[in-house]
Amino acid sequence: MSIDLDTARRVAHLARIRVDDDDLPALAGEFNAILGFIEQLGEVDVDGVEPMTGVTPMRLKRREDAVTDGDRQSEILSNAPDAREGFFAVPKVVE
């Protein structure tokens, strides 16, 4: 499997990371080196093997469905790059 420039561009966009066109060839090269390393997994016989979801067999704990926290608006907004009138502010999303 070889990654071409279009695939590299598409992956960068899916990851929401801007990559300049000039940098795409180097990026595609790095992807190919890493994917080449990963290709070894194709040698393993995994027929009938369950994919692991959690490494420790355990039943997730349950708790009562109750409100246990809240009223923290100012704490939650305290690190926001742009907060206005009690909200996170972002560029216009809907035209």
Added chain:
Amino acid sequence: MTALNALTVAAARDGLRAGEFTAAELTEACLTAIDAAGALNAVVHPTPDIARDHAAAADARLKDADAPALTGIPLGIKDLFCTRHVASQAGSRILEGFRPEYESTVTRQLWESGAVMLGKLNMDEFAMGSSNETSTYGPVTNPWRRGNDDTALTPGGSSGGSAAAVAADLCLAATGTDTGGSIRQPAAFVGITGLKPTYGRCSRWGIVAFASSLDQAGPMTKDVRDAAILLTAMAGHDPLDSTSADLAVPDFEAMLTGDIRGKVIGIPREYRMEGMPQEIEDLWTRGREMLADAGAEMRDITLPHTKYALPAYYVIAPAEASSNLARYDGVRYGHRARLGQGDGVTEMYEKTRAEGFGAEVKRRVMIGTYVLSAGFYDAYYNRARKVRTLIKRDFERVFDDGINAILTPATPSAAFELGRISDDPVEMYLNDVFTVTVNLAGLPGIAVPAGLDRQGLPLGLQLIGRPWEEGDLLNTAYALERAAGYVEKPAKWW
């Protein structure tokens, strides 16, 4: 008398209780050492005011004889742990300015045990790296040098600041985190002890997430006893982390008898790598002899899927990272890029993440995105998760056959020069070849310093234990430590 900052946790605890010195004096000794160690770049956010407040409270508690285990013990904290109102950046530009409103469970437990916070320690960005060179703060320099050669060496990574700070006596002990070897490899590179507990032993709540099914916090300490003391304080069930185990935490220190007679130690044949330096091979042989002399039985074992651990890891960890790091979008915290006229929310995300993430983090987020994308999910991600099942089965089989612990080298080499392999991601990944299996199988593993190489650099051995049996593992490590008699310290040049 040993300088106060050079004491072990156990020795300092005893000295404080005997009234030989105060927590304030001990803390000042560490703060002075930190001030003089700028050249190491290990401490990136010192917190002297908090340290002095903690020390004063500790001295009051010691006077009232109301002193829990770690009262007055100065610690360094990896930058990955969120600490309330103190910079917590995970070594990344994208979290510049972030001051959490909350405290991670592990650090909260440490402060409740009376420990003193000295500051935050350097690390690879989002714990992605094996040399501390991906940090936004710049690399940490290893306090060790090759004899009189002043070439700057890496302390390893990702917990490189923690490793250097403990080895250079800037703190008595430090916290680390380990996703593929990030506690054990740097511990081995600087000649200290590093323990990765069983997955679920310590709460992950409030620790910046890298790969959630693999991440685990643990202690980095001057000896095995200190690792036991710290783990006792760090571990335990936490309702805020549903993967933290609801199991009693024993007094791990009380389990250090040094008696390992009758224990069965496995030597996995697959860890004899092609091209492995003779010195690593020799160290491993000596380790076997030391444990045998202590009365353990050595047994050759096979872990047939070892070879596939690194490639499986480099699918699973980036996949989880790509999901975890999606939260850094310039909306709720940290860096937001300056936007141009007409830029919308997508441009904001893309520019913010391009500016905020370093090269290795971008690479892993994009690899993770790729292996999770439609059409490749089965071929890469699901296949890697199946291989992970097989790797875990390899360990279960040998433990079922009566193996108590497994002895391996900790790293394939001693510490290397800063800058030597930073431009080859795959070669850098090979640093974790002996440690990464342990994360994939969720097991506890510990790196113990066992000797010096010909150039005078520390080398470590790794012991891997059964799940939840950190006490037994620490005891075997304690026997190995006593037999190895490692006491070397780096010559101070900084």
